[in-house]
Amino acid sequence: MTETVNRRKFLKGSALAATATAAGTLAAPSIVKAAPVTLKMQAAWGGGIFLENAKSYVDRVNAMAGDALKIELLPVNSVVKTSQMQDAVHRGVLDAAHYVPAYWYSKSQAASLFGTGPCFGWSSQEVLGWLHYGGGQELFDELMGSLGLNVVSFFNSAMPAQPLGWFKEEIKDAGQMKGLKYRTVGLAADVLLEMGMSVVQLPGGEIQPAMKSGLIDAAEFNNPTSDRDFGMQDVSKHYHLASFHQSQEFFEVTFNKKKYDALPAELQAILKYASEAENSNFYWGNTKQYASDLVKLRDEQGVNIYRTPDSVMEEQLKAWDVVVERISGQDPFFAKVVESQKVYAKEVMNYLNLNQPDYKLAYKHYFG
Numbered sequence: 541m542t543e544t545v546n547r548r549k550f551l552k553g554s555a556l557a558a559t560a561t562a563a564g565t566l567a568a569p570s571i572v573k574a575a576p577v578t579l580k581m582q583a584a585w586g587g588g589i590f591l592e593n594a595k596s597y598v599d600r601v602n603a604m605a606g607d608a609l610k611i612e613l614l615p616v617n618s619v620v621k622t623s624q625m626q627d628a629v630h631r632g633v634l635d636a637a638h639y640v641p642a643y644w645y646s647k648s649q650a651a652s653l654f655g656t657g658p659c660f661g662w663s664s665q666e667v668l669g670w671l672h673y674g675g676g677q678e679l680f681d682e683l684m685g686s687l688g689l690n691v692v693s694f695f696n697s698a699m700p701a702q703p704l705g706w707f708k709e710e711i712k713d714a715g716q717m718k719g720l721k722y723r724t725v726g727l728a729a730d731v732l733l734e735m736g737m738s739v740v741q742l743p744g745g746e747i748q749p750a751m752k753s754g755l756i757d758a759a760e761f762n763n764p765t766s767d768r769d770f771g772m773q774d775v776s777k778h779y780h781l782a783s784f785h786q787s788q789e790f791f792e793v794t795f796n797k798k799k800y801d802a803l804p805a806e807l808q809a810i811l812k813y814a815s816e817a818e819n820s821n822f823y824w825g826n827t828k829q830y831a832s833d834l835v836k837l838r839d840e841q842g843v844n845i846y847r848t849p850d851s852v853m854e855e856q857l858k859a860w861d862v863v864v865e866r867i868s869g870q871d872p873f874f875a876k877v878v879e880s881q882k883v884y885a886k887e888v889m890n891y892l893n894l895n896q897p898d899y900k901l902a903y904k905h906y907f908g
Contacts, residue, residue: 576607576608576610577608577609577610577803577807578609578610578611578612579609579610579611579612579635579636579795580614580634580635580636581594581598581611581612581613581614581634581635581636581637581638581793582614582616582618582619582620582625582628582634582636582638583613583614583615583616583637583638583639584616584622584637584640584643585615585616585638586615586617586745587615587769588765588766589765589766589769589826589829590762590766591615593697593791593818593822593826594791595613596818596821596822596825597638597696597793597814597815597818598611598613600814600818601810601811604810605807605810608804608807609803609807609810611636613638619633619634620634622639623643623644623646625637625639625643625644626639626643626644626647626689626691626794629691629794629795629796630689630690630691630796631690632690632796632798632799634796635796635799636793636794636795637792637793637794638791638793639791639792639794640655640656640789640790640792641654641655641656642655642656642725642727642728642786642789643725645725645726645727647687648683648687649727649730649867649871649874650871650873650874651726652727652728653874653877653881654680654683654695654792654877655667655695655788655789655790655792656727656728656786656788656789657727657788657878657881658784658860658863658864659784659787659788659857659860660885660886660889661885661889661893662788662885662888663698663700663701663787663788664698664699664700664788664789664790665698666788666884666885666888666889666892667698667788667790667881668695668696668698668819669884669888670881670884670885671695674880674881674883675880675884676877676880676881679876679877679880680693683873690797690798691794691795691796691797692794692795692796692797692800692801693792693793693794693795694792694793694794694812694815695790695791695792695793695815696790696791696793696815696818696819697790697791697818697819697822697823697826698788698790698819698822698823699762699763699788699789699790699826700763700827700830701783701786701787701788702760702761702762702763702785702787702789703760703763703764703767703779703781703782703783703848704760704780704781704783704785704848704852705722705723705758705759705760705779705780705783706751706758706767706772706775706776706778706779706780707720707758707776707778708757708758708776708778710778710780710846711778711846711848711849711852712849713849713851713852714735714851714852714855717732717735717736717737717758717852718736718737719736719737719738720738720757720758721737721738721739721740721755721756721757721758722737722738722740722757722758722759722760723739723740723741723747723751723760723761724739724741724759724760724785725741726786727863728785728786729741730863730867731856731859731860731863732785732859734859734862734863735855735856735859740755740756742756742759744761744762744766744770747759747761747770747772748770748771748772748774748775751772751775751776752774752775758776759772760786762789763830764779764830764831764833764834764837765826765829765830765833767779767837768833768836768837768841773837773841773843776843777842777843777844778843778844778846779843779845779846780846780847780848781834781845781846781847781848782847782848782853783848783853783856784853784856784860785856790819791822793811793815795811864878
């Protein structure tokens, strides 16, 4: 009898539980995941280490955003030419771009101050410090507003000073550079024109063929790895490192502002902080690769490697003074950015110059 009662209680309880479960299932709302956002980003690079750097940024965003956001990276000229990339992002033809401010310098000479401006005794790292903590980002946003551009940009990957570049002979004096047809971009073109050079602005992939054909006499791009990939060692055996013409530069990652503003705050944060994280990854990885490829250029390709004489770099600084004074007199916003940079550089570099030991002294102690 007791067994029968217990069995009835068990069956009754099971039925009630099943009913409650079914009711709960019917009552719970169905959760529909939002479709992932896909952003198409075109890079200014068709291959090589800079395209790898762009991919590294994209990979970081995709890993952190999970299923909520994906960036699709497109190589150079996939949708528009490099010179048209900013306009394409502004109009929404592209959602994003990975390039450098010097590539849209024609819109505003002040653009070059955000990456390829005069050296006030600082490196790319300190210029990025100014952008983040010295009012630089606010000034950049002001520039975008004045130009009516519908974009939001972040900066990363502080580059080492760019080499003076490749010449037909060793440069021992600034006078040797007068009259040479030379490739560079951005505000550096004005500086080298001031030094008496004839400047040609060409995309990276056209530099080596132009020098081979005699269209230009000398050239720079950015670093030993990219230069070696372009085959510059096949058209010149004289490579000069160190220069003030572009002593600081970094990447700009730019997004269509309407698309960016429509994203949830957490996805906006991922786009921003992935840029900051990539800054460190770039420095660690690229510095090692540049150093390795410089050795290969010397030991395997027979390139003569020189440090640009201080006398040449002093002439560059004098040319910068002329160019900055001239443009500042014509463009109040340009002058405003320069003044902001000087204030930051004077304070920060005072500390760094006093505090940093002479690393070259230690290097010579151990390696000669």
